[in-house]
Every structure is written in C-alpha cells, then in structure tokens.
Amino acid sequence: xxxxxxxxxxxxxxxxxxxxxxxxxxVICGNGTRSGYGNPVAAEARLQSSELAGIVAYTPxxxxxxxxxxTPVALVEEVLAAKNQMLAFEPADHRALMGTIGEPTIGxxxxxxxxxxxxxxxxxxxxxxxGARFVxxxxxxxxxxxxxxxxxxxxxxxxxVAGSHGTLGLLTEVTFRVLPRPVxxxxxxxxxxxxxxxxxxxxEAMALSVEVSGAAHLPxxxxxxxxxxxxxxxxxxxxxLEGTASSVEERAVKLLRAMSAFGPAERLDPxxxxxxxxxxxxxxxxxxxxxxxxxxxxxxPNSGHRLxxxxxxxVNVDAFYDWQGxxxxxxxxxxxxxxxxxxxxxxxxxxxxxxxxxxxARRAVPSFEPSSDGVSMLSRKIKESFDPAGILNPGKMG
Amino acid sequence: xxxxxxxLEPRPAVLARRRxxxxxxxSFLPEDALITDERGLKPFETDAFVSYRRMxxxxxxxxxxxxxAEVLRYCSANGIPVVPRGAGTSLCGGAIPQEDAVxxxxxxxxxxxxxxxxxxxxxxxxxxxxxxxSEAVSGEGFFYAPDPSSQLACTIGGNIGMNSGGAHCLKYGxxxxxxxxxxxxxFDGTIIDVGGKALDPAGYDLLGIICGSEGQLxxxxxxxxxxxxxxxxxxxxxxxxxxxxxxxxxVADVIGAGIIPVAMEFMDRQAIEICxxxxxxxxxxxxxxxxxxxxxxxxxxxxxxxxxxxxxxxRHDVKVVRECQSARxxxxxxxxxxxxxxxxxxxxxxxxxxxxxxxxxxxxxxxRTGEIVASYGLRVANVFHAGDGNMxxxxxxxANDPVEAAxxxxxxxxxxxxxxxxxxxxxGEHGVGIEKRDLMRHQYGESDLEQMMAVRxxxxxxxxxxxxxxxxxxxxxxx
Ligand SMILES: Cc1cc2nc3c(=O)[nH]c(=O)nc-3n(C[C@H](O)[C@H](O)[C@H](O)COP(=O)(O)OP(=O)(O)OC[C@H]3O[C@@H](n4cnc5c(N)ncnc54)[C@H](O)[C@@H]3O)c2cc1C
Numbered sequence: 001x002x003x004x005x006x007x008x009x010x011x012x013x014x015x016x017x018x019x020x021x022x023x024x025x026x027v028i029c030g031n032g033t034r035s036g037y038g039n040p041v042a043a044e045a046r047l048q049s050s051e052l053a054g055i056v057a058y059t060p061x062x063x064x065x066x067x068x069x070x071t072p073v074a075l076v077e078e079v080l081a082a083k084n085q086m087l088a089f090e091p092a093d094h095r096a097l098m099g100t101i102g103e104p105t106i107g108x109x110x111x112x113x114x115x116x117x118x119x120x121x122x123x124x125x126x127x128x129x130x131g132a133r134f135v136x137x138x139x140x141x142x143x144x145x146x147x148x149x150x151x152x153x154x155x156x157x158x159x160x161v162a163g164s165h166g167t168l169g170l171l172t173e174v175t176f177r178v179l180p181r182p183v184x185x186x187x188x189x190x191x192x193x194x195x196x197x198x199x200x201x202x203x204e205a206m207a208l209s210v211e212v213s214g215a216a217h218l219p220x221x222x223x224x225x226x227x228x229x230x231x232x233x234x235x236x237x238x239x240x241l242e243g244t245a246s247s248v249e250e251r252a253v254k255l256l257r258a259m260s261a262f263g264p265a266e267r268l269d270p271x272x273x274x275x276x277x278x279x280x281x282x283x284x285x286x287x288x289x290x291x292x293x294x295x296x297x298x299x300x301p302n303s304g305h306r307l308x309x310x311x312x313x314x315v316n317v318d319a320f321y322d323w324q325g326x327x328x329x330x331x332x333x334x335x336x337x338x339x340x341x342x343x344x345x346x347x348x349x350x351x352x353x354x355x356x357x358x359x360x361a362r363r364a365v366p367s368f369e370p371s372s373d374g375v376s377m378l379s380r381k382i383k384e385s386f387d388p389a390g391i392l393n394p395g396k397m398g
Numbered sequence: 399x400x401x402x403x404x405x406l407e408p409r410p411a412v413l414a415r416r417r418x419x420x421x422x423x424x425s426f427l428p429e430d431a432l433i434t435d436e437r438g439l440k441p442f443e444t445d446a447f448v449s450y451r452r453m454x455x456x457x458x459x460x461x462x463x464x465x466x467a468e469v470l471r472y473c474s475a476n477g478i479p480v481v482p483r484g485a486g487t488s489l490c491g492g493a494i495p496q497e498d499a500v501x502x503x504x505x506x507x508x509x510x511x512x513x514x515x516x517x518x519x520x521x522x523x524x525x526x527x528x529x530x531x532s533e534a535v536s537g538e539g540f541f542y543a544p545d546p547s548s549q550l551a552c553t554i555g556g557n558i559g560m561n562s563g564g565a566h567c568l569k570y571g572x573x574x575x576x577x578x579x580x581x582x583x584x585f586d587g588t589i590i591d592v593g594g595k596a597l598d599p600a601g602y603d604l605l606g607i608i609c610g611s612e613g614q615l616x617x618x619x620x621x622x623x624x625x626x627x628x629x630x631x632x633x634x635x636x637x638x639x640x641x642x643x644x645x646x647x648x649v650a651d652v653i654g655a656g657i658i659p660v661a662m663e664f665m666d667r668q669a670i671e672i673c674x675x676x677x678x679x680x681x682x683x684x685x686x687x688x689x690x691x692x693x694x695x696x697x698x699x700x701x702x703x704x705x706x707x708x709x710x711x712x713r714h715d716v717k718v719v720r721e722c723q724s725a726r727x728x729x730x731x732x733x734x735x736x737x738x739x740x741x742x743x744x745x746x747x748x749x750x751x752x753x754x755x756x757x758x759x760x761x762x763x764x765x766r767t768g769e770i771v772a773s774y775g776l777r778v779a780n781v782f783h784a785g786d787g788n789m790x791x792x793x794x795x796x797a798n799d800p801v802e803a804a805x806x807x808x809x810x811x812x813x814x815x816x817x818x819x820x821x822x823x824x825x826g827e828h829g830v831g832i833e834k835r836d837l838m839r840h841q842y843g844e845s846d847l848e849q850m851m852a853v854r855x856x857x858x859x860x861x862x863x864x865x866x867x868x869x870x871x872x873x874x875x876x877x
Contacts, residue, residue, distance in 0.1 A: 061654025062757045062787075084656055119597065126603055127575045140845040148754040149786040150572065150826035152561045152610045153834070153841055154868060155850045159574070159606025168602075180656030203516045207539065209630040209695075247699045300517045300595030326517075326597055351600035369600040374590040379602050381856035386849065397601065 001027070002045040006052065009133065009141050009172045015047055016170065017139025020389040028166030028393045030070060030105030034112050036098035036355040038165050038367045038396035049107050052172050057147075060085060063178050064130065064147055069107025069171040076106050080178055088179040089125045090116030090277075096287035097294070098356060107171040113163030116281040117214035117240070120206070120323050126162035128176045134161055134169035137387025147175045160382065166393045168386040182242035187214070187273040188255050190237040190265045195219070195305030198237045201262040202324045203302065205239045208258055210251040214240030216280045217305075217321040232285075237262075238276060280322055286331050293336035293357040294329070299350030301326035307348050315340055326350075338365040345369070366398050402807060403491075403832050405452060405866045408498035412455070412478050419478060420456055423500070426468050431506065433457040442483065442501050446548075447491035447833055449749070449803065454481065454495035461506045463581060463589060463619040470617065471587030473500055474862050480585075481864050482613035484525065484556030487548045489750050490831030492560065492612050496866050502617055504555045510534050511620065517595045518625040519578060524555030524618045528562075531623065540625040543570035546827070547736040555618045561610030563827035565661045565735065566692070568785035570626060572827065574609040579622035582608065582615075585858040594622060607853065612829050613864040615857040629694035632660065634731045635704060637711050638685030638718030642666055642780070645687035646760035648714040649784045652691075652707055653757060659707070661692040662785035663735050666764070669742075669781035669792070676741035677734030680727060682718040689784065690735055738781040739792070747797035748779075751810050753817025754788045754826035763820060767791050770812045774805040788826035789817070815840050830868045838870055851875065 004026075006012040019026050025043035029035070031050045053070035060083040067076055073091065080086050091114040093104060108114075110132070115124035122128075131145030145151060145158035161168055190201055198217040205212050220235040239259070241251050252267060259265045268276060279285065286294055299307055304325035311317050316333035330341075336357050345352060351369035354362070371379065379397075383390070412419070420434045433439055434456045444451035455478070460466045473480050479499040486493045495501050504525035512521040515538055520531055528549040531542040545564035546552055552562070558580065563572040570576070579593030592608070593599035608615055639645040642664075649662055665673065665681070665688045674681045681688055689711075693703045708719055722728045734741075742748050755763045764780060771778040771793055782790035791813055795806035814824050814834060818841045824834045838847060851869055855861075861874070 059756070059758060061650050063653060064756070113598070113603075115598070123571060123575050124598060126606060127571065136849060140849070142849045143843065143846050144849075146821075146823045146841075148756055148822050148826070150563055150567070150754045150783070150788040151823040152827055152829055153823045153825050154830060154838060154847075155614075155853055156561070156574065156606055156610050157850055157853060159603045159609075160853065162606070163603050180658065200516075203518075206518060207515065207627050209539075209627055244702065246702060247695065250696055250698060298596040298598050298600075300514075300519075302516045303595075323597055326595075349594045350596045353600075371601050372590065374584065374588045375592065375601065375604065377588075378584075378590070378604065378856065382602055382607075382853060385852035385856045 004045065004047045005050055009135065012047065012052070012135045012170055012172060013139045013141055016135050016137065019045070019391050020137055020139060023389050023391060025391045025394045028170050030108030030111065031102035033100040033102050033104045034094045034098065034108055034114070035100055036094060037112050037353070038393070039398065040362060041393050041396050047170055049170055049172060050105060055079060056173065064175065065178055066147060066173060066175040067106050068173050069105060071106045072103040073106050073109055074103065081181065084181045085178045086181045088118060088122035088128050088177070090118040090281055091125060092116050092281050092283065097283050099289070106174060110162050110174050111164065111166055111171055117216060117277055117322055120215060121211065121213050122179065126159055129158055129162050129174060130177055131175040132158050132161050132171055133173040134171045136169045137389055137392045142169065145175070149177060165396055167383060167397050169392065183244045184248055184270050185240060185242040185273050186248055186252050186270060187268040187276055188239045188252060188259055188265055189268060190259050190263050191234050192263050193235055193237050195309065197262055199302050199305050199325045201237050201259060202239070204258065205255060206324055208255065210241065210255050212239045213242045214238065214277055215324040217325060219320060240273060240277060283329050285320055286329060291356060291358050293332045293361060294355050295336070295341065295352050296355055297328040297330055297350065297352045299326055299328065299348055303348045303350065304328050307344055310344050311341060336361050336365050342369065368398050370398060402804065403450060403836070404871065405496050405832070406871060408496060409477065412498040416455055419476070422472060423456060423458060423469065427458055427465060428461065431459045431461060431465065433459070442486070442495060442503070445486040445488040445491060445493040447489055447494065447831065449797065450491055450494055450832060452494055452496050454499050454501045455497065457501040457503055459503045459506045463583060466502060466583045466617050466619055467587040467589055469500065469502055470583050470585060474585045474860065477860065479865050480862055482559065482617045484553030484559065485527070485551045487552045487556065488560065488831060489752070489828045490825065490833040492829050492831035492867060494832065504553060507619060514595065515540065519595050519622050520625055521620060521622040522554055523620055525553050528552050528554060528557055535625055539628050541628055542623055543567070543576050543626050544573050547739065554621050554623065558609050558618050558621060559611065559613050560827065560829040563783065563788065565663055565783060567783070568662060569658055569660045574606060576624045577605055577609055577621065578624055580605065580608060580618045581620035583617045583619060585616065585860070585862050612831065612868050614854055614868060615863065630696045631700060632692055632694040633700050634690050634692045634722055634728050636681060636718065636720040636731065637689040637691060637716050638682040639687045640685060640715060640717055642687040642764045643761040644714040645689050646764055646784070648689065648711050649760060650757040651710045651713070653785065655706065655710060657703060657706055659691050659703070659785065660694050661690065663690040664780065664782050664784035666780040668777065668779035669738060672741050672745055672779060673734040673738050673781070676737055676744070677730055679730040679734035680720065681734060682720065685717050690731060742779055742792050746794040748792040748794050749806055749810055751789065751791045751793070751813050752825045752828040753814050753822055754786065755817050755820050755822035757787050759820040759822070760784065760787060763789065763816060766816055767813050770816070771809050774809045776802070776806060776809060787822065811837060832867055835868055836870055
C-alpha cells in the first residue's frame with residue numbers, strides 16, 4: 001500500500017485534494033494502533049498523521065495543551081506528568097488488545113474518542129477537546145473551536161470530528177484541556193458480588209458524596225483475570241478514589257463503611273490501585289493474543305449485567321464491566337453473534353462496537369451499530385458535507 | 399434605537415400568504431396552541447437582547463413532539479422560516495423572530511418524564527426550566543450541574559440551543575458535558591432520537607453538534623441529562639483585592655497550583671456596589687475586585703483547599719478574606735452574584751459581552767476593556783466566570799439615547815475583537831445569535847465558516863430554521 005506521511009498541513013492538503021479530484025479513497029490514520037475500530041477500508045493508499053508531530057504549546061496554569069496530531073501519546077503524558085497534570089479521560093492503549101504495533105498518537109485518541117475509567121466523572125476525550133485543525137475531504141484546511149475552555153462561537157464542529165475515525169478529515173492538530181494529577185489514589189474492593197448486587201453497589205457508591213472516579217466489576221473467572229489470563233479467584237467490584245492523601249483517606253473510610261453492607265470490602269494501596277485500573281483501561285483480561293470476537297457495548301449502567309444475562313441464555317460470553325456497569329467488554333465464543341447481541345440491544349437501548357474478530361467475521365459484521373433511518377440519513381449528509389467525494393476512510397463507520 | 403444589525407429580508411411570498419398560513423396552522427393545532435393576534439404576539443417580539451425586536455407571523459405552542467413535527471413539516475414544505483423559542487432569555491438575540499417566521503415555543507412541554515436515580519439521569523420535555531430539574535432531584539441528594547444565572551426561567555431546550563454554562567461549570571462542565579440524549583424534530587418533520595442513558599451514543603457525535611446550534615439544526619423536544627451527587631458540603635468564600643489585576647493573577651495561580659474550585663467568580667468595584675445594594679450579601683465595599691470562590695467536600699477537605707487558596711491569595715496581596723458564617727449568608731452571596739444582570743438593569747441599561755480569554759490574559763483584557771469603554775465615554779461593570787476566562791463586561795448606557803446606544807454597541811464589538819485577538823473567542827456561553835453574527839469572520843477563516851455552514855445545510859438544506867442568526871448574511875451560498 002502506498003503511504004503518505006506528510007510533514008506539513010499543506011502537504012496533507014495536497015494529497016487529499018489530488019485524491020479527491022481522482023475520487024481515489026484513502027485510509028486515514030495516525031499510526032494505525034487502533035485499527036480494530038471500524039469496518040475494513042478498501043483503498044490503495046494510506047495517509048497518516050504520524051509525521052505531523054510535536055507539542056505546539058502547553059500552558060500548565062491554564063490547563064491547556066496544543067499538540068500536532070502525530071505526537072505520541074506517551075510524550076504528551078510524560079510532558080504533562082512533569083507538571084503534575086494528566087489527560088482527564090484516561091485513554092486506553094489498544095495495542096495488546098488489537099495486536100497492533102507502533103506509537104499511539106494523540107490525534108488517534110481524539111479521532112476514536114478513546115475514554116477510559118475516569119470518563120464517568122471527567123468526561124470523554126471529546127469533552128476535553130477544545131479545538132482542532134484538520135484537512136477535510138476537499139483538501140481544505142479547517143480550524144474548529146479554539147484554545148479556551150468555554151466557547152460557543154458557531155457550531156461545535158470540534159465535537160463532530162472527535163470520534164469520527166478519520167471519515168470527516170485528517171486531524172493535524174488538537175488543543176485539549178488537561179487536569180491536575182491527583183496526589184494519590186486508592187481502590188475499595190468488594191468481593192464476591194454477583195452482577196445485580198455489583199450493579200447496586202456501584203450505583204450506591206456513585207450516589208455518595210465521595211467522588212468515585214472509577215467503578216468497575218470484574219466477575220469470577222476468566223474475564224476478571226489479569227494480563228496473563230489467569231482466572232480471577234473471586235469476583236471483585238472496584239471503586240476508585242483520587243485526590244490528596246487526607247481527602248482520599250477520609251472518603252475511603254466513608255465508602256468502606258457504606259460498601260460493607262454489600263459484602264467484605266478491602267482497600268488497595270496506591271500501586272495496586274494503579275495496576276488494577278490500568279488493567280481495566282487497557283481491557284487486559286481480553287488481551288489474549290487471539291482474534292476471538294470482542295465487543296465494546298455501551299448501555300445504561302443498570303442494564304449491563306441484565307444484557308449479559310440475557311445473552312447467556314443462548315450464547316457463551318465472557319464479560320467485565322466499567323463505567324458503573326454501563327460499559328461492557330464482551331468476548332464471545334466463535335462467532336461474534338452480532339444478531340443476538342444487537343437484537344437484545346434493541347430492547348435494552350445502547351450500542352455495540354465490534355473491535356476484534358476473525359477476518360471473515362469482520363467482513364460480515366458492521367463494526368459500528370447501525371443507526372435508525374433518520375440518524376443514518378443525517379450521518380450520510382454530514383459525511384458529504386466534509387468529504388463530498390467520499391474518499392476519507394470510506395465505509396469505515398458503515 | 400436604530401437597528402444596526404440587519405435581519406434577513408422577509409420573504410414576500412410568505413407575508414402575502416399570512417392569512418392562509420394561519421388558517422392552515424389552525425387546522426392541525428389545538429386552539430390554544432396558536433397565537434396570531436397582535437397583543438398575543440407582542441411578548442414574543444424580542445428576547446433578553448431587547449434592543450432589537452421583530453413581530454413574528456404567528457406563534458405555535460405545541461403540546462407534543464408530533465405537533466412540533468407537524469408544524470415543521472408544514473413550514474418547510476411552504477418555505478416558511480421557523481424560530482424555536484424556550485423562555486426567551488437569550489442575551490444575543492437568538493430567539494428574536496422575524497416578520498415572516500412562525501415561532502415554535504416549547505412553553506407547553508414542561509413535563510419531567512423520568513427520573514432514574516440508579517442511572518443518574520433525568521428525561522424531561524424541552525420546556526422544563528433548568529432549575530426545575532435540580533429541584534426534582536435535590537431531595538434525593540442529586541443536582542443537574544450547569545446553572546446559568548437565569549436558571550429559574552430558562553429552559554433545558556434553550557440551554558441545549560446555547561450550550562449554556564454557569565457559575566459552577568468550572569468543575570462540572572457546561573451543557574454539552576452533561577447531556578446524554580435528545581429527541582429532536584428535523585426541518586422536515588422527521589423525528590430522531592439521539593443517545594439515551596448510556597454515556598456515549600453511537601456514530602457521529604450528533605449531540606455535540608446539536609448542543610450550541612442555536613435552533614438552527616432542529617427543535618429539541620425532549621432531553622436526557624446527567625445527574626450528579628451533591629457534595630457533602632459547599633462553601634463560598636469572598637476574597638477582596640486592591641486591583642483587578644491582582645484578582646485576575648490570583649485566579650490563574652489557583653488553577654496553576656492544581657486546584658479546581660467548583661466556582662471562581664469575579665466582580666469589579668462597579669459590580670460589587672450594584673450587587674451589594676441589591677442583595678446585601680456582605681460583599682466588601684472597600685476593594686477594587688472580589689472573587690467568590692466556592693469549594694466543596696467534607697469540612698476538613700474544604701478547610702484544606704481553602705487554606706491553599708488563601709496562601710495563594712496572600713501572594714497577591716489579598717485585602718479581605720471572608721468566610722460565610724451560615725447557610726443563609728451563602729445563599730445571599732450566590733443570590734447577589736446570580737442577580738448581577740438584573741441588579742445592573744436597575745441602575746442603567748446595559749449590554750452584556752461574553753468573550754472568553756486565556757487565563758493568562760485576564761488581567762490584560764480587564765485593563766484594556768476599561769480603556770475601550772472609557773474611550774467611548776461609557777462605564778463598565780465586570781462580573782464573570784473567572785476560572786474559565788469567560789468574561790462578562792456589562793457596558794452601561796442609556797437606551798433612550800441613540801448615540802449612546804450605538805457607542806455601547808461599538809465598544810462591545812471592540813472588546814469582543816480584543817478577546818479573539820488575545821487567543822480567545824467571541825462568546826463563551828451566550829451564543830452568537832444576531833449580536834455577534836457579523837463578527838464571525840473576525841474569529842474564523844472562510845474555510846472554517848464554509849465547513850460549519852455545510853454541516854448546517856446537512857441538517858437544514860433550505861435554511862428554514864432560525865435563518866437570520868449565527869452566520870454572516872453574505873456568503874452563505876444559498877438563496
Ligand atoms: C439575567 C440573565 C442571566 C443569564 N445568565 C446566564 C448564565 O449564567 N450562563 C449562560 O450560559 N447564559 C445565561 N443567560 C442567557 C440565557 O439564559 C441562556 O442562553 C439560556 O440557555 C436561554 O434559554 P431560554 O429557554 O430562554 O432559550 P431562548 O432564549 O428562548 O432560546 C435560546 C436559543 O435556543 C434556541 N432554542 C430554544 N429552545 C429550543 C429547542 N427546544 N430546540 C432547539 N432550539 C431551541 C432558540 O432558537 C435560541 O436560538 C442569562 C440570561 C439572562 C437574561
């Protein structure tokens with residue numbers, strides 16, 4: 001495959017304009033480490049933002065950073081950490097899950113709207129994104145949003161571009177809000193809960209005034225396992241607290257007291273807490289080196305375990321839960337069983353994205369949830385408004 | 399006053415068919431859901447941007463999503479502009495009609511449809527007021543975070559239209575960060591559902607583009623919003639400074655130290671006097687600038703954060719640190735702040751600017767704002783959300799004096815351009831409406847605007863919805 005890795009926005013614009021004129025499709029990516037998202041794209045050439053790299057501006061006392069899209073996430077995180085700041089939304093590293101290599105880029109994080117456990121309190125990647133520059137499908141260089149925290153000037157095109165998986169434009173630069181890094185953290189673990197009780201415990205924890213910044217449930221067995229795939233000996237429901245040492249201490253006592261009504265509860269020290277949430281963030285229990293079908297399912301928090309129970313009546317699945325139960329990582333046996341899953345979702349509400357499967361299954365199953373007629377008509381028109389020739393990652397989002 | 403801001407020319411074909419249009423609307427709307435007489439229409443001729451007014455052709459007040467769809471289907475088929483309206487508290491003229499338009503008001507759609515405390519969501523009809531949502535769940539220990547000062551009156555539909563913010567958004571975000579789903583009617587009457595109780599909807603971020611679209615992409619009839627557990631306690635503290643610069647620098651240092659209070663509100667001397675006279679909140683009167691900093695958490699947590707903030711404030715030579723003594727005083731402190739616009743209105747006519755600037759520019763922009771307004775021979779009061787750099791200079795003038803009114807408008811434009819020039823934007827939460835429409839090119843380049851308008855056209859190809867707003871009237875590439 002021919003690869004273009006422009007070093008300037010103008011070069012990127014020229015590549016896209018030329019392809020648009022010839023109506024030749026392009027694979028759009030950063031470094032392709034999240035290629036599990038979306039349908040396979042039929043194209044002979046690839047345009048990647050990996051060489052558009054470097055931090056453009058960082059003002060810690062304003063909590064704002066601007067970086068070119070190809071900047072490695074690792075570099076962004078390192079520079080932020082040096083000033084005791086961090087990305088609020090805790091993006092996953094998808095390489096182990098999807099079997100990809102290379103450096104994840106910050107543009108890719110926003111293009112896929114990758115948001116981890118802290119999303120429940122700090123918002124998704126799209127909530128942190130203040131502004132973006134991108135090249136649309138006509139080769140125009142477009143600036144959306146800005147660098148200030150509050151901005152309602154015109155339509156919020158920034159939001160549309162976030163999570164559009166390269167189908168609306170090639171991101172060239174992103175400006176995002178960052179947060180102070182908490183001084184410390186702990187996790188309260190409740191052991192031995194089944195799905196319904198775990199769901200109640202998480203809901204109750206989120207209703208307390210203790211600011212839980214992560215709420216996950218790792219059931220007994222394989223899905224609860226760590227990176228090496230060993231089985232989880234006991235189901236664990238995990239609730240994270242972050243902040244200053246004294247504040248975390250005070251809240252932990254309160255949370256432990258409330259949670260002990262559900263079952264034996266204990267506390268993790270900061271190191272083990274960090275490890276646990278990295279496991280949840282990176283979907284490690286399912287990083288098994290296989291291509292077994294893996295779904296990311298988003299539902300109302302209290303529907304998560306019910307959906308899984310309904311599925312289990314006909315299909316063999318492993319699952320664990322983040323986001324208070326509303327984000328399900330679901331691995332199926334053999335076939336992805338898309339029809340069964342999406343059939344149930346019609347009743348439960350929510351949507352499922354296929355992130356990994358055999359090549360054959362990937363060709364047969366749309367990666368993203370098909371939408372209603374009205375919404376898909378709108379989505380098509382929005383796509384056309386950015387990319388009239390339909391050359392940017394065509395078909396990737398359905 | 400003389401209108402400087404131009405509306406689209408009314409479509410003669412529509413004006414000529416007024417009678418027929420009214421009769422058609424009456425044929426499918428309930429009797430009390432249609433207003434066509436002059437007296438009835440009068441309250442709808444403007445919003446809180448009162449310098450401009452236009453009588454609409456008719457006002458429809460549908461009771462159901464289906465009725466909204468019927469009106470839209472009819473209007474788009476007949477080329478009749480539609481202006482969506484919530485409570486009409488827009489400060490930028492976003493809800494001002496035009497002579498050939500049917501206003502669709504949501505004031506009859508005021509039901510709370512579902513409160514789900516396990517999933518921490520509320521689903522309400524678009525005409526429900528902002529405060530009503532928090533009140534519905536307050537007893538259970540929850541609240542809806544974005545809190546515009548107009549929250550007693552403004553609707554969730556209007557909040558979505560403007561992506562509204564408020565004093566407590568520093569920590570909890572603005573409308574777009576707290577919206578989970580909408581039911582919306584498109585220009586041609588198609589009803590769509592976007593999102594729901596899950597945290598992230600599928601596909602393109604339609605909620606993101608709908609939020610802040612100022613009634614140009616469709617009419618929202620229902621919304622599902624996130625609820626948040628109330629903190630154990632919250633306490634506003636007053637910090638008085640001997641200069642605006644010192645207060646501005648203190649704000650930047652607090653954020654820089656990694657402290658994010660729930661709110662950090664700024665008032666200059668003029669604003670302090672106006673608000674104190676109105677609310678008797680105990681604001682210090684012998685300082686040049688005041689910060690209302692709200693911290694929350696347990697008693698020990700609040701004390702710890704406060705101590706850190708006091709340390710920083712001392713470095714900026716803080717003159718007064720006043721912790722409030724009771725829940726009643728806390729309420730008064732917020733009442734004073736939230737009534738700032740109304741209280742100012744008792745003293746003079748004013749227009750309220752809404753630019754956002756990078757925090758490091760706060761002091762500079764405050765000083766230059768003062769200079770700009772003085773150069774027009776006018777006065778200014780500053781009261782705003784300092785933690786996120788969202789400034790609200792209130793330019794005081796006499797609306798009965800056309801020369802002064804024109805000067806106020808010109809001073810406002812200069813200030814907004816300044817905000818853009820230092821790296822900020824024209825509007826942080828009030829929207830573009832008609833007020834800032836003709837300044838859009840100061841912030842955006844042609845390809846930026848072209849892309850935005852192309853998205854708009856994807857939703858509303860014939861520019862039926864609120865067409866006089868947001869985008870400069872020239873260069874739209876449509877009839
Ligand atoms: C005293 C005062 C204080 C204020 N304080 C704040 C503040 O602190 N923060 C802040 O952000 N704003 C503030 N505002 C501005 C204003 O209250 C907000 O913009 C508010 O969200 C408008 O709500 P509304 O229901 O009055 O909407 P309207 O004024 O009726 O409409 C606002 C816009 O939304 C559109 N719209 C209305 N309903 C719908 C719908 N259902 N579907 C689609 N589009 C719709 C309209 O066409 C219009 O463009 C203040 C205003 C006043 C007068």
